[in-house]
Amino acid sequence: MTELAKTFDPSAIESKWYRHWEATGAFRPSRPDAEPFTIVMPPPNVTGSLHIGHALDNTLQDVLIRHARLQGKDALWVCGTDHAGIATQMVVERQLNERQQKRTDFSREDFIAKVWEWKAESGGAITGQLRRLGASCDWTNERFTMDEGFSKAVIKVFVELYNEGLLYRDKRLVNWDPGLKTAISDLEVETVEINGKFWHLKYPLEDGSGHISVATTRPETMLADMAVAVNGDDPRYTAVIGKLVRLPITGRLIPVIADEHADPELGSGAVKITPGHDFNDFEVGKRAGFKPADMLNMFDAEARVIQTADDLIPAELLGLPVKEARERVVALIEAAGLLEKVEDRVIQTPFGDRSGAVIEPWLTDQWYVDAKTLAQPAIEAVRTGAINVVPQTWEKTYFNWMENIQPWCVSRQLWWGHQIPAWFTDDGTVFVAENEAEAQALAGAGVTLTRDPDVLDTWFSSALWPFGTLGWPEESSTLHRHYPNDVLISGFDILFFWDARMAMQGLHFMKEVPWKTLYLHGLVRAADGSKMSKSKGNTVDPLGLIDQFGADALRFTLTAMESQGRDIKLDEKRVEGYRNFATKLWNAARFCQSNGIGASTTLAAPRAELAVNRWIIGETVETLAKLDRAVADLRYDAMADAIYHFAWGTFCDWYLELIKGEMGEETKAVAGWVLDQILVMLHPFMPFITEELWHAMGQRSCDLIHAQWPNPQAKVDSSAKDEVEWLISLVGAVRAAKNELGIPPGAKLSAYVRDASEETLARLERQMAAIGRLARLDSVSGSPAPQGGAIQLVVEEATFVLPLAGVIDLDAERARITKSIEALSKERDALAGRLNNPAFVEKAKPEAVDKARADHAEKAAEVDRLTAALARLD
Incomplete structure (x- = not known):
């Protein structure tokens, strides 16, 4: 037994135990004959640092992986980082800019070498921060989405999908970031409300019979308009459907078409259609018979005006950026007398989350995955229960998105990332292969090939994470043993961008679901429920909370507040409260040490005769059952609630108080055993303090991280439970009454009992020593109480009368x-x-x-x- 310090200091134990666990290989799966249990960590960006969302996500995973180890399973938590194409390229470019250099000063190969240099020096800081949180990942097999083995998997998937006709090149609209000059995903678009204008324009009919009024928040795009749409059921426009209007400025003749997209209740009921620069208009244009290749484009990669295919944009507008083009177009329309009115309007405007540039829908040639075909098995997996979604309420959202899924754009115009394995001939013929030699063989000797300069979207590579990290496409025992994974824990905000795509790719290439259970947690919000953001100044630094309160307190807070289907309102006071819980446990262990209570030598509960010991064994059995149910149901709040109330209320507040007057060998054995059960059950949530106390209480055959999950081999003793709960009720009632009346806790009172059953009288006799010590009653008599003021307390069938004469002024x-x-x-x-x-x-x-x-x-x-x-x- 090692004497514990008087004061609990988290910082003194956390780094010590994490270094020990990692150095001894405690996190590696080492039980080949045991049941496997596998989780893969959502790979954080290699450029990232630990934020509170990461802390929640990884705490929830660590709780399950540590619990699985304690159950004797062969637990593997796969870890690693994502190469984060845009973010990483921006970091390195920013460094170059500080030295008055830019990416294009280097060859592609030289720039990529600089990115690898940056990764070696500065990348992956977040993995050290995850260690501070206590994440027990298998760091010896840490993966990176750009490492050699994983890259091989990515290229193989691309080629196979292409050969199966599930991946193709197409001209479609994308979210184009003019700042980064690349297509980006919906997840990388932030929509912000800004004050703007709503311009009402007149489009003259070619036959001179009048005009059609349209309204737009983007008047500059009229330079590429290809139609005006009206609703076929709108009687105002029946006569003009099929006619032509002549566009202002360009003079282009465009048709009036009927389409359901035009809402008769909105504005004039007529809308301008610019299929090359608006997602809704793109679909309208296709329905009208415009081929994507024929749709007009009026912007270059920097969102500056360029000439359209019909050469009708005036030269004075060419080269103008969006804002200037808008001002000039409005001025020209007004000068022509075709501007009806201008309204102020709040506009939902998309911005690139990294560049800050306004996102433009842009018509480009990109690579697409046939997501609709791949989605069908993934839909069926959830529908049949092969994938269990928790909470189940997310299934409806999942089905709605998957059943209406659009082609997935997987190409990005970057240098850092998996370069697309496609080679083009001079005439545009494409050959897709795993390497250039194979592409050349497909094209034939002497054919000049140029590789596609684009790279793959990082979500494409991370979709392979559940099996690519296990060595696929190479066959291995690890792959077959740990795929499918058991659980995926993810924020609901990446359900479509990552989770659904893993389901699609896993089912397609492994013919099995990637994980059996998908757990979706909420967001961590500020204490008032508002969304955290740097602009609001209400973000919470998890490392700062760890410095202040310890990792165990933060972990327990996040676990206790994680309730299925709800966001977490994080209040620092809760973290402080669970730091106090850790201190309470520390002091309880010190009390045990000072009374000769040490480590237990048995997994089963010790034999006990005393009611208080039979009671606490039963309470342990019940707590374990609650905890096991909560873990099975993935009810994190219920897990934390069960162990918290048992450890603080039942063990520390009552059991240790009840045994102070009786410290025989039986009681020491039971108390040591119960403390051990608490440390084991609490370990997944608070690993550092529990490991420290585990070793401090005596000699151990193994670290707590590899101990056995409780198996009391005992039942609840109902008679002992009833008796001790009666005793607690009596003591609690006396203490509460004293507190309400301002009577000092230590003041001794006499009590008189009436209407007591034989059982109550027998309990009074057996428990009088505890009653006297805890309730500060020097006697309990069955005689009639003296006349005068008194407290009356009813406990079960009996009434206890505590005379107050001479104790307080009753009036x-x-x-x-x-x-x-x-x-x-x-x-x-x-x-x-x-x-x-x-x-x-x-x-x-x-x-x-x-x-x-x-x-x-x-x-x-x-x-x-x-x-x-x-x-x-x-």
Whole structure:
């Protein structure tokens, strides 16, 4: 046994134990004959640093992986980082800019070499930060989406999908970032409300019979308009469908078409159609018979105006950026007398999350995956239960998106990433192969080939994570043993960008689901429920919380607050509260040490005769059952609740108090055994303090991380449970009454009992020593109580009378309580009046209404408590 320090200091133990675990290979799967359990970590960006979302996600995973180890499973937590194409290229380019250099000063190969240099020096800082959190990943097999083996898997998947006709090149609209000059995914687009304008324009009919009014927030795109759409059921436009209008500025003749996209209730009911620069218009254009290759493009890669294929844009507009082009187009239309009016309007505007540039829908040639075909088995897997989605409420969202899935654009115009394995001849013929030699063989000797300069979207490579990290496409025992994975834990915000795509790729290439259960957690929000953002200044640094309160406290907070289907409102006070929980456990272990209670030598519960010991063994059995159910159901809040209330309330607050007067060998054995069970059950949530206490309590045959999950081999003793719960109720009632009346806790009182059953009298006799010590009652008599003021307490069938003569001034106490009740009732009723006022509930800020409700509940509860106290005074 190692004497514990008087004060619990998380920083003194965390780095020590993590270094020990990693150095001894504690995180590696080493039980080849045991049942495997596998989780893959959502790979953080190699450029990233630990944010509170990472802390939540990885804590939830670590809880499951540590629990699986304790159950004796062959637990593997696959870890690694994503090469993060855009983010990483930006970091390195920024460094070059600081030296007055730019990417294009180098060859592609030289620039990529610089990225690898950066990764070796600075990349992957987040993996060290995950260690501080306590993440018990198998770091010896850390993977990177650009490492040689994983890259081989990515290229093989691309080639096979192409050969199967599931990956192809097409001209479609994409989210184009003019700052980065690349297509980006929807996830990398941030929509922001900005103040803008709504311009109403007149488009003259070619036959001179009038004009059609259209409205737009982007008047500059009219330079590439190809139609005006009206609803076929709108009687205002029946006569003009099929006619031509002449566009202002360009003079282009475009048809009036009928399409359901035009809503008769919005504006004039007519909309301009620019299929080369608007996603909705692109679909309208296709329905109207425009081929993508014929759709007009009026922007270059930097969103500057270029000439359209019909050569109708005036020269004065060429080369203008969007803002200037907009101003000039509006001026020209106004000068022509074709501007009807301009309205102020708040506009939903898309921005690139990294470049800050306004995103332009842009018509380009890109590589696409036939997601609709790949989605069908993934839909069926969830529908049949092969993939269990938790919480189940997300299934509806999953089905809706997957059943309406669009082609997946997988090419990006970057240098850093997996370069697309496609080679073009001079006439545009494409050959796809795993390497240039194979492509040349397909093309024939002497044919000049040029490789596609684009790279693959990082979501394409990360979609292979569940099997690519296990060595696929090479056959191995690891691959077959650990695929499919058991659980994927993910934020709901990447359900489509990552989770669904893993399901599609895993089922297609492995013919099995990638994981059996998909757990989707919520977002971590600020204490007031608002979304965290740097601009609001309300972000929380998990490393700062670890510095202040310890990793165990942060982990337990995130676990306790993780409730299926809900976001987490993170309050620093909760973290502080769980730091106090750790301190409570530390002090309980010190108490045990000082009383000769040490490490248990048995997995099964010790034999016990005393009721208090039979009771605590039963409480351990019940807590274990609650915890096991919660783990099976992935109810993290219930897991934390079960072990927290048992460790703090049942063990520390009551059991250790109850045994202070009886420290025989039986009690020492039981107390040591129960503390061991607590340390094992709590370890997945608070690994550092539990490992420290595990070793401090005595000699061990293994580290706690590899101990056995509790197996008490005992049952709940109902008679002992009833007796100790009765004792706790009696002691609690006496303490509460003293507190309400301002009687010092240590003041000794006498008690008289009436209407007591034979069982209660027998319990009083057996437990009198504990009652005297804990309730500070020097006697309990069955004789009639003396006349005068007294406290009356009802515990089960018996009434306990505690005379107060000479202890307090009863009249003064009655007056004090009555006055408090009156004041609190007044506050309660005032709050009730506000809450019953519809004007307050509907117009006040939600947080103000919530606070009023909480205050009302608090005042009402206090009134009830004092009223009961007053009634107890005889």
